[in-house]
Amino acid sequence: MDKPMVAISTDFLTSFAALPRQKQGKATEFFNKFRTNPNSPGINYEKIDEGIDKNICSVRIDDAYRAIVVRCPDTNVFMLLWVDHHDEAYAWAKRKKCSINKVTGGVQVFDVQEITVEKTVEKETIFANYSDAQLLRIGLPEEQIPMVKSIGSLDEFYAMKKSLPEDAYEGLEWLAHGFDYDEVIATLYEKQTESVGDEDFATALQSDSSKKSFVIVDGEEELKRIMAEPLEKWRIFLHPTQRRIVNRDYSGPARVLGGAGTGKTVVAMHRAKRLAGELEQGKKVLFTTFTRNLADDIKENLRKIASVDQMRQIEVVNLDSLVSSFLREQGYEYKVCFGDELDKVWEDAIATAGGSLDYTKNFYIDEWVKVVQAQEAYSKEKYIKASRIGRGLRLDRIKRMKVWGVFEEYMRSCDERKLRDSEYAMYECRIILEKQYTSGRYENIIVDEGQDLSPSAYRLIRSLAGELHKNDIFIVGDAHQRIYRNKAVLSKCGINVRGRARKLRINYRTTEEIRKYAFGLLKGVSFDDLDEAYDDGDNCQSLTHGEVPQIKRFNTPEEELEFLVNEIKALEAAGVPQKDICIVARTHKMIDAYKDGLRVNGIVPFEITTNKVDDRSRNEVRIATMHRVKGLEFSYIFAAGVNNKALPNGVRSDFSDDVSLEEFETEEKCLLYVALTRAKVGAYVTCYGKMSNLIV
Numbered sequence: 001m002d003k004p005m006v007a008i009s010t011d012f013l014t015s016f017a018a019l020p021r022q023k024q025g026k027a028t029e030f031f032n033k034f035r036t037n038p039n040s041p042g043i044n045y046e047k048i049d050e051g052i053d054k055n056i057c058s059v060r061i062d063d064a065y066r067a068i069v070v071r072c073p074d075t076n077v078f079m080l081l082w083v084d085h086h087d088e089a090y091a092w093a094k095r096k097k098c099s100i101n102k103v104t105g106g107v108q109v110f111d112v113q114e115i116t117v118e119k120t121v122e123k124e125t126i127f128a129n130y131s132d133a134q135l136l137r138i139g140l141p142e143e144q145i146p147m148v149k150s151i152g153s154l155d156e157f158y159a160m161k162k163s164l165p166e167d168a169y170e171g172l173e174w175l176a177h178g179f180d181y182d183e184v185i186a187t188l189y190e191k192q193t194e195s196v197g198d199e200d201f202a203t204a205l206q207s208d209s210s211k212k213s214f215v216i217v218d219g220e221e222e223l224k225r226i227m228a229e230p231l232e233k234w235r236i237f238l239h240p241t242q243r244r245i246v247n248r249d250y251s252g253p254a255r256v257l258g259g260a261g262t263g264k265t266v267v268a269m270h271r272a273k274r275l276a277g278e279l280e281q282g283k284k285v286l287f288t289t290f291t292r293n294l295a296d297d298i299k300e301n302l303r304k305i306a307s308v309d310q311m312r313q314i315e316v317v318n319l320d321s322l323v324s325s326f327l328r329e330q331g332y333e334y335k336v337c338f339g340d341e342l343d344k345v346w347e348d349a350i351a352t353a354g355g356s357l358d359y360t361k362n363f364y365i366d367e368w369v370k371v372v373q374a375q376e377a378y379s380k381e382k383y384i385k386a387s388r389i390g391r392g393l394r395l396d397r398i399k400r401m402k403v404w405g406v407f408e409e410y411m412r413s414c415d416e417r418k419l420r421d422s423e424y425a426m427y428e429c430r431i432i433l434e435k436q437y438t439s440g441r442y443e444n445i446i447v448d449e450g451q452d453l454s455p456s457a458y459r460l461i462r463s464l465a466g467e468l469h470k471n472d473i474f475i476v477g478d479a480h481q482r483i484y485r486n487k488a489v490l491s492k493c494g495i496n497v498r499g500r501a502r503k504l505r506i507n508y509r510t511t512e513e514i515r516k517y518a519f520g521l522l523k524g525v526s527f528d529d530l531d532e533a534y535d536d537g538d539n540c541q542s543l544t545h546g547e548v549p550q551i552k553r554f555n556t557p558e559e560e561l562e563f564l565v566n567e568i569k570a571l572e573a574a575g576v577p578q579k580d581i582c583i584v585a586r587t588h589k590m591i592d593a594y595k596d597g598l599r600v601n602g603i604v605p606f607e608i609t610t611n612k613v614d615d616r617s618r619n620e621v622r623i624a625t626m627h628r629v630k631g632l633e634f635s636y637i638f639a640a641g642v643n644n645k646a647l648p649n650g651v652r653s654d655f656s657d658d659v660s661l662e663e664f665e666t667e668e669k670c671l672l673y674v675a676l677t678r679a680k681v682g683a684y685v686t687c688y689g690k691m692s693n694l695i696v
Contacts, residue, residue: 005077006035007205007214009109010166010237012067012080013230019083023065027083028227030061035217038071038078045071048090052112053097056081058089068093070201077201079214081109097143104139104167104189105196106209111163112143125152126176134181138171139188139209140164148172158545166213170506173543187505190244208240225304234266234508235305245502246270253473255450255490255497257529259519259540260677261509264476265631268448269302271474275444276310286442286464287316290452290484294318294631296613298448315442319457320422323429330432334420342414342421349410357402363393363656364406369485372407373423374455380404392659426456430463440466449630450477450530454486458493479527480519480537483627483671485663490531497531505540509633512542514683517549518676521669521694549676549683553691560688561597564638567684568603568621571636579606580635582622584675586649590641591623598623608632626675637679639672644690647672669694 016027034043045057048068058066066089068082082092095111127135132145140148144164151157157176161169167188174184196204205214215236217223226236238246245256245267258264272287279285287302289295299316306314317325324336346361370391371377377386384400395403414420420428433441441464447453453461465472473495490497507515519538529535554560568581583598583605585591591607598605598621606620608628622634629637641647648668655661672694676683685695 002076002202004038005075005202005205005216006038007077007079007216008226009079009081010213010233011109012082013226013233015082015084016227017230019065023061024227027061027065027067028223030059030067031080031227032220032223034059034078034080035220035223038069039076045069048093051094051096053099056093056096056098058093066090068096070098072199072201075199075202077205079107079201079205097141099141100196100198100201100204101139101141101165101167101209102195103136104209105204105207106139106167106212107201107204107207107214108139108141108165108167109213110141110144110165110168113147113163125149126154126157127151127172130175130181137185138175139168140172141168144168167209170543174541177541179541187241190241208243211243212237212239229304232304234263238266238270239263239506239508241504241506242267242270245504246274250471250474250500252468252470252500253475253490253495253497254471254500254502255530256474256476256502256504257478257535258476258504259478259507259515259537260481260674261507261515261542261633262504262540263506263508264478264504265298265448267504268446268474268476269298269305272302272314272444272446273306273310275446275471276306276313279313279443283313283443285314285444285446286322287314287446287448288319288322288461289448290318290457290486291449291610291630292318292321293610293613293628294449295321297631300613319426319453319460323422323425323460326429326433327425332428334414334418334425336422336425337419338422342419345410345413345417345419349406349413353402353405353409355402355405357399357406359393359403359656360654362654362660364403364410366485366660367391367403368407368410369423369454370487373427374488376427376456378427380408383407390659392657392662423454423456426454426460430456430460433460433463437463437466440464440472442466444471445473447473447475447477449481450475451479451482452477452484452486453488455488455493457486458488458490458495462494475530477530478537479530479535480522481630481670481674482527483630483667483674485667487528488530489528501529501531503539507540507542509680510542510677510683511544511546511681513546513548514676514679515540515542517683518673521673521676525666525669546681549679549685551691551695552684552686554686554688557593557597557688560640560686561594561601563686564594564640565598565601565603567638576635577619578603578621579616579619581638582624582629582632582634582636582678583638583640584624584626584629584678585639585641586626586646586671588625590646591625594640595623626671629678630674633678633680635679635681636683637676638684638686639675640684640686642672642685642687642692642695644687644692646687647692647694665694 044060047057055070055072057071058068061067064085066086068089070079097112098109101108127148135145171184171188204210242263272285276285295316295318371386371388372383375386377383383404445461445465527535583594595605604620605623606618608614608622608624648665650664
């Protein structure tokens with residue numbers, strides 16, 4: 001007989017995580033023995049009383065706890081489905097069936113329920129217009145067609161989620177919300193699945209459909225790794241649409257779009273792991289993003305899925321740090337500065353050369369970044385000819401020459417002080433690279449949060465990757481989450497993704513209610529696809545549901561703080577760990593005030609800062625600026641201090657024209673969208689005084 005194959009389901013990990021800590025230890029010890037020899041005489045398989053599937057049985061963990069397994073003795077396949085107290089485990093398993101879906105070829109676990117159809121009353125149902133054949137094609141088991149066809153409301157449908165196979169529920173969810181049937185099929189099933197025999201579980205477990213819900217365990221170390229963090233399922237399970245993107249080979253640059261919570265970073269990390277495993281010795285994968293804290297978070301998470309050897313071939317660094325490090329190696333004598341560090345240089349340049357021009361500092365900075373640096377117009381002649389389409393303030397030739405006088409003074413002053421802004425440093429870095437590396441510095445480059453990178457950054461990335469080649473550049477992003485002033489058109493930076501663009505549409509993080517509310521904040525704003533087309537962003541769907549975000553306005557800061565404290569304590573009393581709750585605010589000054597208020601009320605805050613990765617071992621309420629929580633997730637988010645003068649965090653006089661003001665307000669809307677979509681279960685928006693005009 002073949003060597004036993006043992007697989008673990010996502011439901012099993014969920015139930016394992018809910019066990020008392022002591023029982024988890026016993027269960028892990030048992031499962032390792034079970035994995036080694038599930039046919040051992042010491043393992044007592046018991047039938048489920050009144051169970052409908054002869055292959056589903058229980059095994060003894062200790063006197064009180066049982067695991068539910070699928071045992072296929074003819075093929076030597078075993079699947080761990082659930083673990084619980086004896087009575088609860090048996091109740092869970094009683095109506096369960098495990099079978100191979102004839103359409104998807106994947107393993108499914110589902111409830112079989114008897115449905116009584118009332119013939120005297122015509123009941124209006126939400127799936128009445130779909131034929132049995134269509135429901136089978138969506139992945140629904142034949143046994144569940146009567147049950148699904150009897151569902152009369154969305155609430156009734158949501159209540160049945162645990163009874164339905166995960167993949168079938170997903171397809172039905174799209175249909176229930178009015179998505180076109182053919183579009184749903186095209187999204188879920190890119191190609192026809194080869195048929196699998198009714199009892200060939202060994203083959204079925206290897207399918208993409210099964211890998212979404214099952215993992216085959218090969219060794220003790222892998223089992224320990226899985227059991228150590230059972231709720232971090234992203235490390236193990238990928239949706240078929242994600243897996244296809246991870247494993248696809250592209251003939252050149254590829255771009256993946258997806259709203260908040262659709263798993264873009266997860267896909268990017270798994271792709272980095274896959275590519276690193278295929279590299280020749282001495283070659284490297286670069287995984288880069290805009291901010292240092294995001295790069296640190298990604299490096300920490302990559303270690304959870306990649307081997308030591310794979311990590312040696314993956315360099316994780318934010319682009320500014322890479323540029324600074326490379327230029328230092330070249331004996332570069334300038335200090336690379338960011339943001340506010342250059343304010344004094346700009347103020348001096350404007351005072352010296354601004355003359356009669358009555359433009360704000362923000363105008364000059366924006367003009368420098370969005371016109372000069374975006375087009376590399378680093379001379380008076382190039383600037384005068386440069387396109388200014390999209391800039392709100394018109395400049396004739398004379399005014400352009402006067403504006404250039406400020407830029408000239410700015411560059412002269414930077415030279416004197418041995419300073420460079422990050423964009424110009426990228427430009428100089430690229431010039432050096434192109435002289436030194438004719439074939440690029442990295443075999444593959446993965447870009448996360450691609451919407452935040454500038455044209456200078458993408459031109460540099462193109463140089464780092466060298467000439468066009470297979471799997472050279474892979475970019476994930478979402479313009480709806482653009483919270484910095486950078487904006488690039490990939491095709492204008494030497495990165496052509498035409499024919500190699502994909503989209504993730506399933507939101508794994510937030511409830512549909514949070515997703516819809518947060519996305520509603522962006523209503524009426526047009527967003528790009530990181531290239532020359534548009535992305536409406538509203539063709540995503542969350543598969544979980546809950547309460548709509550709570551919007552609370554208070555008269556004073558003290559009243560708001562009292563609400564925050566009481567709500568946090570109520571969540572804790574309901575069993576929510578403090579580390580799964582996060583307060584976000586717009587500015588560091590506001591964060592300091594909330595920290596003091598929490599401490600006074602007996603709540604210890606853990607601040608996540610630019611230089612500090614979230615330490616999940618500390619069970620304390622998280623607190624951070626809205627910018628810092630990008631890339632993180634929590635069960636509950638409190639967006640606090642969303643006051644009229646705090647968000648947007650600026651005034652009309654800061655801007656020289658309405659276009660710049662509108663761009664700024666869009667960034668602030670995106671920032672609130674990002675903050676709220678960190679929440680998995682519940683979200684709150686609070687303020688004192690007048691609520692921000694961004695709230696709808």
